[in-house]
Structure formats: C-alpha cells, structure tokens
Amino acid sequence: MARTLTFEIFRYNPAIPEQKPQMQCFTLAETANMTLFIALNRLREEQDPSLVFDFCCRAGICGSCGMVVNGRPRLACQTKTADLPERIILLPLPVFKLVGDLSVDTGVWFRDMYQKTRSWIHTKKAFDSDQEEERMDNAVAEQIYELERCVECGCCIAACGTARMRDDFLGAASLNRIARFALDPRDERTDQDYFEIIGNDYGIFGCMGLLACEDVCPKHLPLQNQLGFLRRKMGITALKQLFRKSSCAS
C-alpha cells in the first residue's frame, strides 16, 4: 500500500489549437479501494482544473468513461488502481472525435449508428391501450435483454482493427444492435431488410474476426457469437439472392 502513482495523461484542448497535443505527468498518493474515477477527480480538483474527462454513473452502468488505460480500452470507473502498475498511461479512445484530453464524442457517433441500423422496432401494428399486451416467451425476452445490455461505451469500436482503418465500418456495437432486433419477434423486418443494412464490407463482411471487440467489452457481451450468427445469416441471404437472380436470368 501507500504507493505513489504516476499518471501520464494525454492533453489537448481543441479550443487552443496552437498548443500541440502532449503527454502530461501527475503524481498522486494511492488510497485504499481507489478507482480511476476517484483518482482523476482528485487530479482535477487538487492539481489541474483544466483536465477534461467524462464520468456519469461511476458504477459501470452508463458507459461514459471509456478510455485507453495502459494500452487497453476499458471503463475507467471500474478500473481499480490496485490492479495497475505504479505508472498509469491514459489516452482517449481512438476512432471517435476528440472533445478534449480523455473525452471523446461517442454521443454523435452512436446517434448516427441508430439511423444507419434503423435501431427501433419496425412494426405495422398500432398500439391499442384496451388490449392485453402481445405475449412473449420469457426466454426470448431474456435473450433480447442479453444483447440490449450494451452501454455504448465505444470500447469495442476503439479496439477494432477494421474500424481503425476505415471510418465507415459499423463495428461490433452496431452489428450487435442488428442482432438484437433480428431476435425480436415484434420487429417485422426480414433477413433481406437486414442484408440491405449490413450485407456489405462496411457491415458484417468487413469484420476480420480479430476478436478484440469481445475481449474489451466491459459488459462481456457475446459479440463474436453474434457476429458469427449474422455472418451465416447474411451469407445465406446473399446466396439466396444470387440464386434468385440466376434463376430470373435463365
């Protein structure tokens, strides 16, 4: 115990473009049960109030505080300093637009994703307040919830080889979103509809299968299973399309 921690933190404020991005060193006496939430707030309140980072729930629920901690994207609020070496290097998540220092703009990225994936239940049925709700098997409800646990922290996107190379790749969080709706009996979209969205190189066929998305997911979502499931489903849809085209042609 009683270690002195050295933080090397990425600093850049886009409002002062003449100042170049740099790493800044801070030291802090470690206290018991310290998390990066506690540590970063102490640094800001006691040493440098210009330090920019994001926290909201500080309980691993909201996904605000994704950052690269000693080389790995993770939620800062559930990172305990006791699990880290004395030298802690903090960088903002790559891929996303930088707001300042450790803060990145996941909000705009994910809202754009809702439109790309059309992230809502597509149904022609209207709600009738006098009617009993449509029944659903509890096991199906639990499967949907399992995929809905995504907190949109952006760690899977930041850790993704394809997303790092191309801006238009949907990434695991978006593909998981499609899997969530494909599973939901209330959504009337067909495989063909989903194929229009993800049956291409910026969708499911852009995934190189490097598995980092699942490795870094703080909610331990079964991302690889879902990507595999979609790849098969979309592969079959593609084959059917090909078959339909060739039989039309003949």
Added chain:
Amino acid sequence: MYTHNTDLLVIGAGLSGERIAVEAAQAGFSVICLSIVPARRSHSSAAQGGMQAALGNCALGENDHPDVHFADTVKGSDWGCDQEVARMFANTAPIEMRRLAHWGVPWNRVVAGTSFYFKGGEKFEKTEAKEKAGLITARSFGGTAKWRTCYTSDGTGHAVMCTMDNKCAELGIAVLDRKEAIALIHDGQKCMGAVVRCLRTGRLETYLATATAICSGGFGRLYAATTNAIICDGGAAAMALDTGLVPIGNPEAIQFHPTGIVPTEILVTEGCRGDGGTLLDVHEERFMHIYEPQKAELASRDVVARRMLEHIRAGHGVPSAYGEHLWLDIRHLGDEHISTKLREVDEICQNFLGVDPRTQLIPVRPTQHYTMAGIRTNKTGAAYGLKGLFSAGEAACWDMHGFNRLGGNSLAETVVAGGIIGRYVVDYLKNTDLCFSSALVKAELARQQERIDDLMASRLGKENVYAVRKDMQEALTEGCFVFRNAQGLQRCVHILEEVLDRAGKIGLASNGLGANHELGAALKIQGQVRLALCVATAALARTESRGSHNREDYPDRNDAQWLNRTLAYWPQDNRAPKLEYEEATPYFEIPPGDRGYGGGSIIPADAEKIAAKTMQNQE
C-alpha cells in the same frame, strides 16, 4: 449567436424527458431534447429495480388493482402526496407498461408452473397460471401489498431507456448531447426557452421554444455522499429557482439509503441485512443491537441509517481516506449464498472496491438516494410561476411521492408522468402562440456571457469552486441528513449562508476554454447553494416528522399543522428563501391514517375539516 427554434424544448433526455418528447413529436410538433450526456447515459438507466404497475399477471400479484397501488402510494407518502395525481399515476401505469412492451422493452414474462421464492430467509412455493404465460410479470419490491414491479432482469432503467431513445430516433427527434442549459429565458410571465452552454466547445447558444420542459432528474449531488450519478447536481432545478418565480416543492423531502460503499457510494442492497448480514464498527464489533435491541440490523432503513451515523459520531467509525465509515459483514453467509442470491453485491465489491465479500469486510455508510423535492408543478406538469414551463420525473414535485417514495414508483413515474404531461404539453402547444422578444433573448445571453467573463477573469474573487462545493456538501450532510434537529439545522443554514457569499466570489484557476469542467461547475455553484439553503431552511421550518423528514425534536407526524406542502421561492436579490405552504391534496380519497411503519405517533387534523375534504364512496 447560435439560435435554435422549436415548438418544444426538453432539458434532460432521460426517461421522462424523452417520453414527453415522443408525445409532442407524434402530435406533429418539432422537439429538441438537450442533455449533458448522451441520452442513454442518463441516470434513468441506473435504476435497476423496476416499475410498479397493477397489471396483476403474476401469481403473487393476482387481483392487484390500481386502487391497491394507489393506497400503497398514498400510505408510502405519509399522506404528503397529491391524491389526484397519485390516482392518475396508478390508473395509467398498467397501460404505459403495455405501451412500452409494444415499443420494444423486453419485459420479463410470466412462466407457467411451480417455482420457489424467498421471503425473510424462508422458502415458499408459488404456481404461475398457464393462461397468464407470456404476459408481463412482476417482482416483489419496496414493501407493497402485491408483487407489482415490472422488470427486465437487473437492468430495467437501462432497457426502457434504450427503447425510449430508439423511439426518439424513429421519430427523428433532435436529441443533442453535451448541451447544458444554464438560464431560462422569460419575461416574468412566460418561459421562452433557455441559454445553453455547449459542452464540446464551451460556446453559448440560445434555444427558443413555445414550451420548455425541465426533466433533469434529482439533485443528490448537493450531498457529499449520494447514490446519484454525477450529473444529478440540481443545476436545472436551481435555474428554475433563479427566476424568482418558480418554487421548489417540499425541498426538505429527501430519501436516504443506509449502505452505500465507500468510496463512490454505489448501493449495496438492503437484502444483505435481510439475509443475515451484520454491521460492524472500528473494533469489528456489532453495534445495532445496542441501539435497537429487538430488530438490530433488521430495523427500518431510516433507523439503521440514523444509528450508523450516531455510532460514527460516538467515535466508533472506521477512519479512511474518504472519511469515516462502518463495515458490512456478509462473510458468514458463505460462498454459495453470495455467488447466487447476492451476486450483484459480489460484483460491486469486486469491480469497484477490489473486496471479496467472502473473506473481507465491505466499507459502507449512509448516503443520499432520492429527491421527492423538485420543481413544483400542477397535475398537468405545468410549473408554478411561469407559463410554458413544464417539469416531470424526479426533477419535478408533481407530487405523487409526498414525503416518501416507494421503490419501483420513481422509475414508473418517469414514463407514466412523461406520457400524461406530454399530452398536456401537446394541448398547450395547440393553443399557444408565442411572440419572442429578440431584445429579451439578447439581454439574457449577454448576462450569461458576462458571468462567464467574470469567472474567467476572476473579477469577483478567487474562491475555488471545488472547495466551495465541498463545503456546501459537507454542511448539508452534517446538518440535514436522515435525522434532523433545530440545533443542527440552524448551524447548517448559518454555514450555507457563508458558503453562498463565497459562491459569489468564484474565480477560475484554469483558463475556462473549450469543454472546461471548472467553468461548468462555477456557473452552477450559486444556484446549488441556494437550493441547499431551501432544503435546510424548509427542514428547519417543518416542526414534525413525516416520511423521510425525521425531526428528533419533533418525532410526531403533525396533521393538525403540517398536512401541507412547502413551496420554497428565491426572490431576486434575496439572501434567503421565502417559504410558503399549500394544502397537500385537493381532496382525500383516503383520509389521513397510520401507514403502519416508521414509528412516531400522529397528532390528528381537525376531523370535520378532513371529512369535508374526503370523497364520498363512488357509486
């Protein structure tokens, strides 16, 4: 100048805000939702328990009815609620749960057949009916008469938030994050929108709207220890108070929880104590039985919290870098119990403390949890004092919770009130033609820019905002916590008055440029201290104990004098709030009685007066 025009401006894109937005957008109105964080990160998403609604689908909810839900709510409020509002809520809740199912919430459903459940450590059997299989089920929560709490596993708030935000995306509603409203634009009669600081660039923008709804959640961050997310800082409530026209309803009505972990104050469930967990002091000895020989650790939430604080004050707290705390011990419950029934507690301890509760003690202390207090509105959600201003959810005092909120009622309120108030907002928009004065807008914008310039140049002083904030939080925590008395409250008010002076003399230590946090904190600190003064002053004035407001020097519930609601105003240039009172409810469906828990006796109100206000049995 960045100026945006819209029919409806929603400040806060949590569940109640987005629910109102959906209602307005579906009626064809333009809507902009502003949020400090991306909508799905709102504090709504942290509510894990569920939403109360009398659907009566599950076996132990059989024969449930909105009447029973209403009765639970009124009793829970210790007769402090508006019964007309509680009735609207209880009747509408089941329909709203079904609507959410239609929109995409993966509610847990009834599974037919026999299964087991635990109550007070004992095992019972229940059988779910075949004909109910697949309907929305419910769990037991918050000491209600029936199992009534609809849920999605351990993440109800998160799941409903996802669905609501998806609905907003479907409707094309502009949900803008990293936007913080810092002042309302009004002419003394009507609200016309808000001046907003962009948290990406630091620039000011103005949003002009025919109707404005504040749905910014509670203000737990006025306290040093709270379970609330860090955005629940009362900034928007203070902004309403700052108009001098809009009152805070029942500011003294605040709920606490005995066991938040130290540091970070994440909740560990009371189930730990229910299952046999014990509380230990610095000597690792039990103490609850000294104060409460009968119930010891199983005494009610408020009593346990009070005794914990008493024991710490008597010098038996465990010192730590984060202040004194006590220990929660569940080691003796064993690996199997901890791994299955207390899995969530296990995960919190491992993830946020690095503590293994099988072999180590959990540091805990009482912590602020929920604000029944809020922007006072009428039953339509319209705020007192300014036309065109609405409020809903924890931010509002609508007032279905009175002096104590039931578990599962707050999360349900967000969507149920959001739906009801959303329809009233639509009515208002249909019938209102608003003329904006550009001079007024420019003047407010200039006033806010001047505040920023003053802070950045340290023109008014050199006080450190974080130090001032800490002193406010400590004053409120010390003097206006679970149990209150005149001496402590007077001291608290006195300290807060000094803190308020200092809050007017803040100067930034940093340059304040761009997405600067210090400037954001400095812009709201004066309003926060005023809000804290409303809480302490109202608590000092209310010389009775009701629900979560516990006065050691006035232990009785005094219906003869205090069957009312506090309205705290902050007239411009005042140094203290002005308190007014109004009747708690327009009529009684259930006349005041004993809620059957919490202790204390009742000084009854005049029987004739009560009878005159009590509804006769409906035909």
